[in-house]
Amino acid sequence: xxxxxxxxxxxxxxxxxxxxxxxxxxxxxxxxxxxxxxxxxxxxxxxxxxxxxxxxxxxxxxxxxxxxxxxxxxxxxxxxxxxxxxxxxxxxxxxxxxxxxxxxxxxxxxxxxxxxxxxxxxxxxxxxxxxxxxxxxxxxxxxxxxxxxxxxxxxxxxxxxxxxxxxxxxxxxxxxxxxxxxxxxxxxxxxxxxxxxxxxxxxxxxxxxxxxxxxxxxxxxxxxxxxxxxxxxxxxxxxxxxxxxxxxxxxxxxxxxxxxxxxxxxxxxxxxxxxxxxxxxxxxxxxxxxxxxxxxxxxxxxxxxxxxxxxxxxxxxxxxxxxxxxxxxxxxxxxxxxxxxxxxxxxxxxxxxxxxxxxxxxxxxxxxxxxxxxxxxxxxxxxxxxxxxxxxxxxxxxxxxxxxxxxxxxxxxxxxxxxxxxxxxxxxxxxxxxxxxxxxxxxxxxxxxxxxxxxxxxxxxxxxxxxxxxxxxxxxxxxxxxxxxxxxxxxxxxxxxxxxxxxxxxxxxxxxxxxxxxxx
Ligand code: FAD
Ligand code: NAP
Numbered sequence: 001x002x003x004x005x006x007x008x009x010x011x012x013x014x015x016x017x018x019x020x021x022x023x024x025x026x027x028x029x030x031x032x033x034x035x036x037x038x039x040x041x042x043x044x045x046x047x048x049x050x051x052x053x054x055x056x057x058x059x060x061x062x063x064x065x066x067x068x069x070x071x072x073x074x075x076x077x078x079x080x081x082x083x084x085x086x087x088x089x090x091x092x093x094x095x096x097x098x099x100x101x102x103x104x105x106x107x108x109x110x111x112x113x114x115x116x117x118x119x120x121x122x123x124x125x126x127x128x129x130x131x132x133x134x135x136x137x138x139x140x141x142x143x144x145x146x147x148x149x150x151x152x153x154x155x156x157x158x159x160x161x162x163x164x165x166x167x168x169x170x171x172x173x174x175x176x177x178x179x180x181x182x183x184x185x186x187x188x189x190x191x192x193x194x195x196x197x198x199x200x201x202x203x204x205x206x207x208x209x210x211x212x213x214x215x216x217x218x219x220x221x222x223x224x225x226x227x228x229x230x231x232x233x234x235x236x237x238x239x240x241x242x243x244x245x246x247x248x249x250x251x252x253x254x255x256x257x258x259x260x261x262x263x264x265x266x267x268x269x270x271x272x273x274x275x276x277x278x279x280x281x282x283x284x285x286x287x288x289x290x291x292x293x294x295x296x297x298x299x300x301x302x303x304x305x306x307x308x309x310x311x312x313x314x315x316x317x318x319x320x321x322x323x324x325x326x327x328x329x330x331x332x333x334x335x336x337x338x339x340x341x342x343x344x345x346x347x348x349x350x351x352x353x354x355x356x357x358x359x360x361x362x363x364x365x366x367x368x369x370x371x372x373x374x375x376x377x378x379x380x381x382x383x384x385x386x387x388x389x390x391x392x393x394x395x396x397x398x399x400x401x402x403x404x405x406x407x408x409x410x411x412x413x414x415x416x417x418x419x420x421x422x423x424x425x426x427x428x429x430x431x432x433x434x435x436x437x438x439x440x441x442x443x444x445x446x447x448x449x450x451x452x453x454x455x456x457x458x459x460x461x462x463x464x465x466x467x468x469x470x471x472x473x474x475x476x477x478x479x480x481x482x483x484x485x486x487x488x489x490x491x492x493x494x495x496x497x498x499x500x501x502x503x504x505x506x507x508x509x510x511x512x513x514x515x516x517x518x519x520x
Contacts, residue, residue: 038097045316048315048316058135076111081093082110084112084115085127088139125321130318164184176241178239180238181237183237188233194206197225198274202217202223203215203216204238208263214269215240215260217260218257220250220252225297274299276296277293278365278366281367284434285432286431292346301376304382307376307380309325311348327404330434331440380516385410387486389417391420393490395424397425399494402490403422420450452477469497491515492517498518
């Protein structure tokens, strides 16, 4: 039996849904089942091969048609299934058997507009590329009512959001262009400002809770690649300073691009990617490597603690996207210094699977090659840590990655924390990531930090703890330092590990506010 362990199209819906449910935050009426076994020959790579085979996957011999709602609704069976995403209609019948979440999940949107369902789950999934050969055509737009899921509808702001809407202005000197964005948000900081300035194109995205403000223009004249970002945190003013290439007076900032001056929900904004250069690749364990990527010169991007990015790469002619959680280059042992961000490099700790589609491609990248990196995503809030007295981190395998920045943040910047404990589950000793560094950290900060390694497939020599995540192991290691201390438990690892862990923690009496599960 084959299982695809990663997510694409609706697969993540099941994961998110299960976790939300376990955490008592069920937002959808139906709780989906976890991944289903796929038949042999139905992996993502097999799907890519089929899409390249020249087979007519839509049954329309390459013709694109206009689809009415009535027509769409007729194609609602497994053997004839059309789905609309963002105004485009796909015949997903041939994809059914390749969907890791199973046919039933895909059938939830059969014959309807699946945009909302899709967006709730994985708006980052590159369905345009994955389902290119399944494209039937566009929805026929009704004369009055806008089509559900089409852009203009999403841009209509609730009046409360309008009141909060940022604005921008710009001014110039002989050599500089300064763009000033008034966010009206008091706790503005550099993590919330993402700037990309390349080839006369300027894109500034400001993240404000679940909304995003965008300044996006084709600049009037050329600028150099040096971009400075100044933030007046207290008043929420953001300045982007560009250097003119020629000292001439600009008549205008530039031509607005499609998303310019919009303030919309983050989930309605497409993910933006920039090409980053691979500068080094170093071994962490027998199968895991630390990839160092360099951001382009005109980019200002910081990935906040607990958030991930998406890497996009073309594999066999199809764009494939996978999430990864940036780490630090090493675990800093000096707690006096704030964490160092050089603002230029991104470090990713990635396990290379011998049959993994994406990680095999990553492993074949040469130094100097480029890969596309998205803006950060994720719902972890540092304030969850800042109000805790005990921080307990449960990691399984590369589920350690979000814990790296979290650990550093907790130990360097959160003074109210009394204890920080990492319980790290791996198969064998050889699989433990940064074991030495973790042990050194535990020695350095004995009074606050403790690490416990637990192996599921230890060798005979292993004298430490063994087992898999279980109620008894958790009750042994997950404890409050005082009877009433405020605790935060973060968990990340293989999906079943995380799901079971959350359930066991709840059974042990921890509340949903005390648990954060990292998922996509
Ligand atoms: P896949 O091709 O999806 O395969 C994964 C495994 O399944 C492999 O063992 C493969 O051999 C097996 N497999 C695939 N297809 C089949 C099949 N048909 N039958 C049987 N077995 C099959 N990973 C990291 O290493 N570091 C990170 O920092 C990181 N961060 C993440 C953050 C988030 C939010 C999420 C959701 C995941 C993260 N991951 C991380 C996991 C990452 O996104 C990928 O899932 C992972 O790299 C595997 O991708 P792949 O395409 O190489 O593997
Ligand atoms: P792994 O080495 O296969 O497993 C790590 C540990 O978890 C092992 O002890 C393993 O035990 C145990 N485990 C695996 N499946 C389990 C299950 N069903 N129930 C209980 N324990 C289980 O892990 P990996 O290959 O590094 O994979 C890490 C996972 O973390 C990936 O799925 C990745 O997508 C996810 N991840 C998520 C994020 C995020 O932010 N959401 C970030 C990084 C990584 P046995 O195998 O011996 O049973």
